[in-house]
Amino acid sequence: MSFESALHSMQGHPWITLIAALFAYTTLITLYNLTLHPLAKVPGPRLWVLTRIPYIRALVRGTFIHDLERLHRMYGPVLRVSPNEVSFACAEAYNEILQPRPTRYFQKDPIWWDSLAGKEKWVGNLYGAAEHSHARRFLAAGFTPRALKAQEPILQRYANLLIERLGEKIGRRNSVTGAGKHGADIDIVPWMNFTTFDIFGDLSFGESFECLQETQYHPWISMMFAHVKVASVIAATTFYPWMNWALMKCIPKSTRELQRRHHEMIKDKVKRRLNWELERPDIMSYVVGNGSEKKQMGGMSFDQLSTAFSHLAIAGSETTATALNGTINYLVQTPDKLGRLVDEIRGSFTNMDDISLDSLRGLPYLNAVLNEGLRLCPPIPWIPGRLAPAEGASACGYFLPGGTHVSIQSYTLNRDPKYFTNPKSFAPERWLPECKEDPHSLYYNDNLKALHPFAAGPRACLAQNLAWSEMRLVLAKLMWAFDFSAVEDRQVSWEDLRTYLLVEKVPIVVNIKQRGDL
Numbered sequence: 001m002s003f004e005s006a007l008h009s010m011q012g013h014p015w016i017t018l019i020a021a022l023f024a025y026t027t028l029i030t031l032y033n034l035t036l037h038p039l040a041k042v043p044g045p046r047l048w049v050l051t052r053i054p055y056i057r058a059l060v061r062g063t064f065i066h067d068l069e070r071l072h073r074m075y076g077p078v079l080r081v082s083p084n085e086v087s088f089a090c091a092e093a094y095n096e097i098l099q100p101r102p103t104r105y106f107q108k109d110p111i112w113w114d115s116l117a118g119k120e121k122w123v124g125n126l127y128g129a130a131e132h133s134h135a136r137r138f139l140a141a142g143f144t145p146r147a148l149k150a151q152e153p154i155l156q157r158y159a160n161l162l163i164e165r166l167g168e169k170i171g172r173r174n175s176v177t178g179a180g181k182h183g184a185d186i187d188i189v190p191w192m193n194f195t196t197f198d199i200f201g202d203l204s205f206g207e208s209f210e211c212l213q214e215t216q217y218h219p220w221i222s223m224m225f226a227h228v229k230v231a232s233v234i235a236a237t238t239f240y241p242w243m244n245w246a247l248m249k250c251i252p253k254s255t256r257e258l259q260r261r262h263h264e265m266i267k268d269k270v271k272r273r274l275n276w277e278l279e280r281p282d283i284m285s286y287v288v289g290n291g292s293e294k295k296q297m298g299g300m301s302f303d304q305l306s307t308a309f310s311h312l313a314i315a316g317s318e319t320t321a322t323a324l325n326g327t328i329n330y331l332v333q334t335p336d337k338l339g340r341l342v343d344e345i346r347g348s349f350t351n352m353d354d355i356s357l358d359s360l361r362g363l364p365y366l367n368a369v370l371n372e373g374l375r376l377c378p379p380i381p382w383i384p385g386r387l388a389p390a391e392g393a394s395a396c397g398y399f400l401p402g403g404t405h406v407s408i409q410s411y412t413l414n415r416d417p418k419y420f421t422n423p424k425s426f427a428p429e430r431w432l433p434e435c436k437e438d439p440h441s442l443y444y445n446d447n448l449k450a451l452h453p454f455a456a457g458p459r460a461c462l463a464q465n466l467a468w469s470e471m472r473l474v475l476a477k478l479m480w481a482f483d484f485s486a487v488e489d490r491q492v493s494w495e496d497l498r499t500y501l502l503v504e505k506v507p508i509v510v511n512i513k514q515r516g517d518l
């Protein structure tokens with residue numbers, strides 16, 4: 001049959017025509033994506049290159065970082081993960097993508113950042129360079145080393161409260177079970193979150209979330225955790241507007257109402273804080289001024305200020321808590337490292353009250369342990385959502401046409417043997433200065449500069465000083481006051497945890513007892 005007669009016989013059969021047209025379209029798109037597309041030379045698995053479905057499936061199932069690690073190991077550090085998205089697992093990407101040049105600015109991708117943060121803008125999702133740096137300047141003053149020094153009493157108060165409450169819990173458990181010197185098996189995950197949320201609440205609103213006091217999550221925090229999982233699904237579907245529309249329709253009215261009420265609660269907290277006449281060197285004071293010297297709120301409206309602080313609460317608490325959870329989980333599974341850390345802390349201080357932020361900065365093993373914890377358990381395991389500039393740009397040797405979606409896989413990179421010897425082992429020693437000076441050291445060739453848990457460039461984490469201070473203080477006081485050990489049959493493998501933008505919460509149960517020698 002000739003082509004004309006085939007066409008002729010289709011007339012009067014609209015379904016056949018439709019199916020043939022779809023088939024022809026799909027074949028052309030497939031051929032284009034594989035051969036003529038500007039990203040055709042970037043390696044990647046066929047199914048991912050041709051459609052976004054495997055990508056969305058991985059996000060929804062929480063296996064994204066593990067799937068991408070596996071694919072990067074197969075295809076290399078630059079990977080095409082959908083028709084128009086490239087994932088990078090090479091250290092240069094932090095510089096080439098996150099450090100803007102006059103002719104090259106990878107802006108944040110609204111697909112990701114609007115779904116994560118909502119339409120109301122704050123520093124995390126202001127896309128233009130100028131508006132972002134304006135907003136960041138106002139907040140940054142509250143996170144400088146000088147500001148932190150003034151905030152230290154607040155950090156100390158909650159670290160001490162954590163030790164007190166844990167001590168009570170161990171005591172109560174022992175009196176019930178009669179376990180005495182065996183201590184108690186405790187899930188540390190909520191405890192780390194209680195502490196970091198309470199610190200952030202006090203530093204921002206002048207009132208904690210009372211988690212340590214009540215030994216339970218504030219309902220607002222539970223809702224935020226649930227939202228992060230949902231946001232990951234929402235972000236995944238935003239690539240297909242119809243899918244996103246359908247999903248949004250499925251969100252029950254009651255959930256929207258809950259969100260609205262919680263937003264109102266944050267507004268109330270901000271309102272109360274704004275009415276203070278007290279001089280107080282907290283984060284909010286740098287934005288709104290102190291006492292009678294109220295400023296212009298950094299040019300922000302009241303709603304913007306509330307939105308900013310409601311996002312900061314999660315950016316600033318969940319991340320630090322995850323790093324601590326992951327680090328303690330690795331520590332109890334490596335008793336020799338745990339012992340060395342305990343010796344360093346207990347050998348450096350006579351009283352717990354002597355432990356100060358200044359003194360902790362100089363403890364080499366503590367800092368090495370935390371760097372290693374951040375390497376293996378990065379609280380933000382991948383830097384999602386950047387867009388190649390309209391004129392296109394190169395990164396890690398590949399040209400990316402304008403509008404290409406890009407991301408950096410920190411989790412994959414941190415476990416790459418090219419950068420770290422025995423990459424899956426928890427080895428704080430690699431961070432000690434003596435390893436870098438001794439060519440016989442196992443870790444001499446490690447590329448420590450490949451680690452960027454706080455990202456890089458003008459949008460790098462605004463509060464690295466605060467995060468480091470909290471992590472050092474909480475870990476040091478825990479090690480000073482208690483003896484930790486693993487609980488048989490309750491060990492968690494960090495590599496098995498699912499990730500929905502943030503790492504899933506599973507109980508990390510460890511044995512804690514009052515230190516015996518006090």
Ligand code: HEM
Nearest residue numbers: 123124315316319320323380453454455459461462463467
């Ligand atoms: C261990 C703890 C923390 C880690 C690993 C961490 C990591 C990061 C990373 C990777 C980014 C960049 C995200 C991106 O651009 O895609 C970021 C941004 C940010 N972080 Fe953190 N963070 C931590 C703690 C905190 C704390 C305690 C706060 C505040 C109280 C905070 C506030 C912010 C803010 C405001 C941004 C956005 C900065 C901007 O867009 O200019 N973070 N953080």
